[in-house]
Amino acid sequence: MSRRILTLLLPMLGSVAPLWAATAAPTTSAPVISGVMADARLSETSGFAASRARPGSFWVNNDSGHAPELHLMSAAGIRLASITLEGVRNVDWEDLAAFDLDGKRYLLVADTGDNGGLRRTLELVVIEEPAVVTDGMRVTPSWTLRFRWPDGARDCEAVAVDAAAGEVLLVSKKRVPPELFRVALRPVREGLQTARRVGRLRGIAQPSAAELTQNPVYGRYRSQVTAADLSPDGRTLAVLNYQAVYLYRRGSGAGWSGALSNPQRLDFAWMPQAEAMGYSLDGRQLWVAGEQRPSPLIHFPLDAP
Numbered sequence: 001m002s003r004r005i006l007t008l009l010l011p012m013l014g015s016v017a018p019l020w021a022a023t024a025a026p027t028t029s030a031p032v033i034s035g036v037m038a039d040a041r042l043s044e045t046s047g048f049a050a051s052r053a054r055p056g057s058f059w060v061n062n063d064s065g066h067a068p069e070l071h072l073m074s075a076a077g078i079r080l081a082s083i084t085l086e087g088v089r090n091v092d093w094e095d096l097a098a099f100d101l102d103g104k105r106y107l108l109v110a111d112t113g114d115n116g117g118l119r120r121t122l123e124l125v126v127i128e129e130p131a132v133v134t135d136g137m138r139v140t141p142s143w144t145l146r147f148r149w150p151d152g153a154r155d156c157e158a159v160a161v162d163a164a165a166g167e168v169l170l171v172s173k174k175r176v177p178p179e180l181f182r183v184a185l186r187p188v189r190e191g192l193q194t195a196r197r198v199g200r201l202r203g204i205a206q207p208s209a210a211e212l213t214q215n216p217v218y219g220r221y222r223s224q225v226t227a228a229d230l231s232p233d234g235r236t237l238a239v240l241n242y243q244a245v246y247l248y249r250r251g252s253g254a255g256w257s258g259a260l261s262n263p264q265r266l267d268f269a270w271m272p273q274a275e276a277m278g279y280s281l282d283g284r285q286l287w288v289a290g291e292q293r294p295s296p297l298i299h300f301p302l303d304a305p
Contacts, residue, residue, distance in 0.1 A: 029301040035076030038294040047096030048276035052105035064092040077297040081135040094157035105129040110159035117153040147193040158228035202261040227277040240277040
């Protein structure tokens, strides 16, 4: 992280620390700035997932219009290496998830963006996380999930994997309230799946009249969900929008349909287009990054799960 970037960011971040402290929920501490993502290869970060093979580092991906690459990054926002997915296009990669299954470590890339509402089918691409990563290496996908929505196109930028339940969770972006869907992680039959709706996420604050007046074009987008992740214990679904993180908790052994109201809200201050979020491996931190470069990399310290 350069001194120049820190000089620019820290006064701004320091000036909003009282807001963080006032709005932080009892189970969290104020957000901490860990670094700045300034590398030219991390130019439009939209997905974030903790590495299983290299604890303390993270995988990120760029949005549409970029190469089909995943980038390994340090907790300070420094790019460590980049890998290419063989035979895959980045149509509109919007999120990234990491999970363990049958003793192996995997990454799931969500090619689910659809700003125009035109895509009839979407893809979730799964690769086995390399045990040893070298810059420029190429990786072949382990399997690809193709699916469609049950009743017409949707934009989706938020995906999480519940490996224990054998399903992928997807949150729609532009619907109000947002909808939660699921598809099978390892379907019995190959072919096109139809996503099943689980419920609607309640409690996400919508833009105020003042916000809409101040910024009629972008004010209405600030409440839209841009990322998701599941806590390591599988009990908390975290969803991100441009203003806050919302935590939905379910009871032990319970499903999600009864847990999608009264979320805990974690506010953060200035963030350039917050679209990437993920838990640390131990569930003690929740990380957030922006899509515009340079982006501060922050994390919420959480109580032990």
